[in-house]
Amino acid sequence: MDVTSQTLNLYQRVRADILSLELMPGERVTERGLESIFGASRTPARAALMRLETEGLVQRDGRGWIISPIDISEIRALAELREAVETAAIRLSIGRASDADIESLTELLESDHPAFDEEESVRAGGDFHVELAQLSGNKFLIEAVRNAMTRLERTRWLEVRTPEAREKAWQEHWQILEMVRLRNADAATTLCAEHIKGTNERLIDFLVSQRRRFKGNGLSIINNVETI
Amino acid sequence: MDVTSQTLNLYQRVRADILSLELMPGERVTERGLESIFGASRTPARAALMRLETEGLVQRDGRGWIISPIDISEIRALAELREAVETAAIRLSIGRASDADIESLTELLESDHPAFDEEESVRAGGDFHVELAQLSGNKFLIEAVRNAMTRLERTRWLEVRTPEAREKAWQEHWQILEMVRLRNADAATTLCAEHIKGTNERLIDFLVSQRRRFKGNGLSIINNVETI
DNA sequence: TATACCATAGTGGTATACCAATAAATCCAC
């Protein structure tokens, strides 16, 4: 485990290791295993697992626990959820967000423009959607977006494999925000929906094409191809 | 506590007592209090509180716990979330649900028609929206609806105080489902959005008018009137 | 009388021992 900072509690450390794929999807985890690995007792280990379960990062496997496999049907469902809540958030934002708030987010986005660093780009791309939703002022919409982005975080780096893909995503973010700034709800929501769908399709295609590499290696890293 | 069935675990019993308002909104609860009241140890009591926290039924108050107050601004935000996810679920359902599934839900709704019993009506009304969302086949949309209905459950009985209100709600449910059956997405989503908004407005109006009854009695039962 | 201090009781946080269930491994009979 490379996350060993003393300032992070057990939950935060396990979560970071899941999101960084050091704890592999499908891998079995035990409460006593976390206890010894992270140097705490079972009580915080159990609390961490229960919390991570609500975030969809771990799940029950019989009586035990596993790191949630990456599930292609879940990814498609998350895209549908995101389209619903993010477009709703945009419509509310256009009626509610102040010019200053929009301007502030624009500056934040532009400060991230030369995001040719991959890891930085993953973070910035995920944060943008949450911050865009924040303009709506609706905590449930914000939480829904944040939750979806968490569940997608382990695959999101696949969306930004190339500098071209990163630039394309940044441009789409900028265009959405520009339409919000102009208070054009229809244009903003359409752009956002297309952005989510397009990104999702490219991600699914990549996962399906790569899936056979993992197939039968003993770990169920990528699940449920279904009828893609 | 009137919920003492041996078949329910501590989490289920505490949850039932919260939803039935036997544990009052704003009331302070302690882990050792639950331990003695429900005859279990602190470990399941803590687990229950953590789970109920993610459902929004309890929340932290400093280092302690309180039963979540009924928050009017939250109720409005939940209506916005519901409009987004329930209309999205309907659009997906129209493309995906089988005639048989829709017929099955119609029969279920019609079997509840003479729902002049108040408690039964609360249950049926909440279940309908979840079951309607089920037609979408998207587990995240379903879960979002279920979660919203849970958070609203303590106030939902206020929406069905009179037989007329219950009949009105039932009729609106039936009309939405009829438009789904006819695969008319625009009509179904419009009716659903209006149903959610109308129900919500009547609920908020009632809560605001009743709020002063609770004001200053030592318990913060209803919070955050804001700019209604 | 008012205020500052201190003792105390009660809180959540943690560590750990014990339990029942289960799955794996081993051993014995055939």
Add this chain to the structure above:
DNA sequence: GTGGATTTATTGGTATACCACTATGGTATA
């Protein structure tokens, strides 16, 4: 050697003891 029964190790579930912290109420002093 093989199959079945039995033992054993390991799991999550639970109860509980201990800790640090905090809020509260009483008391002593200015």
